[in-house]
Amino acid sequence: MNLAALQEHYRPALQDAGLKITKPRLAILAILKNSKLPLTAQEIHAKASKFNIDQATVYRNLETLSAIDLVRLVNFQHDHNHYELATDEHHHHAICEQCGKVVDISKCDIASLEKQVKATSGFTQINHHALEFFGLCKTCAKK
Amino acid sequence: MNLAALQEHYRPALQDAGLKITKPRLAILAILKNSKLPLTAQEIHAKASKFNIDQATVYRNLETLSAIDLVRLVNFQHDHNHYELATDEHHHHAICEQCGKVVDISKCDIASLEKQVKATSGFTQINHHALEFFGLCKTCAKK
DNA sequence: AACTAAATGCAAGTGGTTTGCAATAACTAA
DNA sequence: TTAGTTATTGCAAACCACTTGCATTTAGTT
Numbered sequence: 001m002n003l004a005a006l007q008e009h010y011r012p013a014l015q016d017a018g019l020k021i022t023k024p025r026l027a028i029l030a031i032l033k034n035s036k037l038p039l040t041a042q043e044i045h046a047k048a049s050k051f052n053i054d055q056a057t058v059y060r061n062l063e064t065l066s067a068i069d070l071v072r073l074v075n076f077q078h079d080h081n082h083y084e085l086a087t088d089e090h091h092h093h094a095i096c097e098q099c100g101k102v103v104d105i106s107k108c109d110i111a112s113l114e115k116q117v118k119a120t121s122g123f124t125q126i127n128h129h130a131l132e133f134f135g136l137c138k139t140c141a142k143k
Numbered sequence: 144m145n146l147a148a149l150q151e152h153y154r155p156a157l158q159d160a161g162l163k164i165t166k167p168r169l170a171i172l173a174i175l176k177n178s179k180l181p182l183t184a185q186e187i188h189a190k191a192s193k194f195n196i197d198q199a200t201v202y203r204n205l206e207t208l209s210a211i212d213l214v215r216l217v218n219f220q221h222d223h224n225h226y227e228l229a230t231d232e233h234h235h236h237a238i239c240e241q242c243g244k245v246v247d248i249s250k251c252d253i254a255s256l257e258k259q260v261k262a263t264s265g266f267t268q269i270n271h272h273a274l275e276f277f278g279l280c281k282t283c284a285k286k
Numbered sequence: 287a288a289c290t291a292a293a294t295g296c297a298a299g300t301g302g303t304t305t306g307c308a309a310t311a312a313c314t315a316a
Numbered sequence: 317t318t319a320g321t322t323a324t325t326g327c328a329a330a331c332c333a334c335t336t337g338c339a340t341t342t343a344g345t346t
Contacts, residue, residue: 018323019323019324020311020312020313020322020323020324021312021313022311022312022323022324022325023311023325024324024325025324040302041302041303042302042303052326053325053326054325054326054327055302055303056303056304056305056325056326056327057324057325057326059302059303059304060304060324060325061324074273075218075219075273075275080302093275093276094275094276094278094280103280123276123278123279123280123281123284124278124279124280124281124284125278125279125284130217130218130235130273130274130275131235131273131274131275132218132219132235132236132237132273132274133235133236133237133266134237134273135237135266135267135268136266136267136268137237137246137266137267138266138267141266141267141268161292162292162293163291163292163293163342163343163344164343164344165292165293165294165342165343166294166342167293167294168293184333184334185333185334195295196294196295197294197295197296198333198334199294199295199296199334199335199336200293200294200295202333202334202335203293203294203335204293223333
């Protein structure tokens with residue numbers, strides 16, 4: 001997908017949110033699109049700085065794009081936040097505690113996931129996992 | 144459990160690891176013991192600073208105590224690391240995206256967990272969850 | 287009681303992330 | 317197309333959580 005196509009692809013979502021279609025914005029989306037794995041803000045900035053895109057712009061856009069669900073925040077333990085495009089279907093990750101390698105776990109079939117992780121990720125050892133639910137508690141749901 | 148009891152309770156694990164039984168160390172364990180919920184390093188320091196315990200000491204000890212599995216690192220999205228005593232059995236959390244409230248999810252029966260979350264946590268709405276597996280990839284397992 | 291090594295407190299440093307602000311670029315409507 | 321409006325950007329400085337160096341203290345040992 002080239003930049004023009006990318007632009008048309010994201011135009012509706014950005015317009016609906018009242019956001020402008022800017023060069024840095026598209027570049028960040030393109031960088032995420034071209035990455036197989038979730039990236040940190042800094043990794044994104046490293047790639048984006050070739051086009052004179054400031055780190056502040058990267059951080060601000062990741063925030064903005066997450067807010068309208070074009071980008072998804074992925075949280076890994078011990079590490080900084082990672083971001084990925086939210087276009088893919090919901091999935092999880094396996095993280096190597098030694099080298100930091102990240103492998104996508106394609107389906108979210110929670111019951112059989114742990115077996116699947118070993119079978120499909122090439123991880124021979126799963127030491128632990130983290131599962132967190134995010135939503136609204138009773139009190140906040142009332143507001 | 145008073146401090147003396149706490150001290151005796153943790154003595155074996157600390158001694159086995161070659162760690163000394165110090166006032167700051169015990170204070171941090173006591174603070175975690177007295178908290179129903181996982182705390183950030185800063186929250187722990189806020190409580191510990193009454194006893195003239197430096198923040199560097201808190202950070203160093205959380206690292207140390209995590210290394211010998213007396214303390215467990217809990218990772219929540221959008222936020223700083225949280226720590227809890229590792230004495231309890233393995234469990235997960237539900238986090239309110241609005242007020243930050245954290246509720247323990249007692250059992251790790253992954254298949255039925257999502258239903259259970261709503262039933263037991265008082266959360267009326269679960270928007271998303273994060274599930275990450277940590278272990279060793281094929282390459283690192285060989286080393 | 288003297289010795290050894292770990293642990294602490296203090297203060298300074300580090301590094302990722304955020305913020306203020308003036309300049310620029312994107313969209314809107316004549 | 318052009319002028320006007322507002323979001324967005326780049327830059328630089330600030331911020332804040334966390335880490336590190338080092339001299340001193342403390343725990344555990346002989």
